[in-house]
Amino acid sequence: MARAATTTDAFNAIAEVSRREILEVLTDGEAAVGDIVERLRLTQPQVSKHLGVLRTVDLVRCRTVGRRHLYRVNGAALRPVHDWVRTFEAHWNERLDRLDDLLDDLLAEPPQEET
Numbered sequence: 001m002a003r004a005a006t007t008t009d010a011f012n013a014i015a016e017v018s019r020r021e022i023l024e025v026l027t028d029g030e031a032a033v034g035d036i037v038e039r040l041r042l043t044q045p046q047v048s049k050h051l052g053v054l055r056t057v058d059l060v061r062c063r064t065v066g067r068r069h070l071y072r073v074n075g076a077a078l079r080p081v082h083d084w085v086r087t088f089e090a091h092w093n094e095r096l097d098r099l100d101d102l103l104d105d106l107l108a109e110p111p112q113e114e115t
Contacts, residue, residue: 006053007053007056007057008057009057009080010057010059010077010078010080010081011080011081011084012057013053013054013056013057013059014059014081016050016053018040018042018046018050019050019053019054021040022036022040022047022050022051022054022060023054023059023060023073025039025040026060026071026072026073027073029072030063030070030071030072031070031071031072032068032069032070032071033047033048033051033069033071036051036071051071057077058074058077059073059074059077059078060072060073060074061074
């Protein structure tokens with residue numbers, strides 16, 4: 001089966017670790033390419049390429065101030081990823097709650113004597 005292009009949707013775009021790291025940097029607010037380069041220690045062409053992919057799927061937006069291009073996360077475009085991850089969150093919370101109940105039961109039992 002052929003692999004989908006990174007620009008087809010948010011899931012394919014964030015499959016690459018550097019793009020996830022860029023999104024993480026942008027959670028602190030707007031940042032210019034140079035700021036992202038400095039924080040992630042990637043080259044400027046790498047950051048620009050990844051930002052291009054993120055822009056194509058609308059995960060980041062850009063505004064121009066003078067000669068600077070400031071990027072920010074478009075949270076609404078991350079909604080499908082968030083919704084998908086939430087299904088796992090509910091599943092694991094339920095399982096961890098059951099484990100917690102089991103541990104409470106085990107701790108509440110009196111110690112058994114060895115014979």
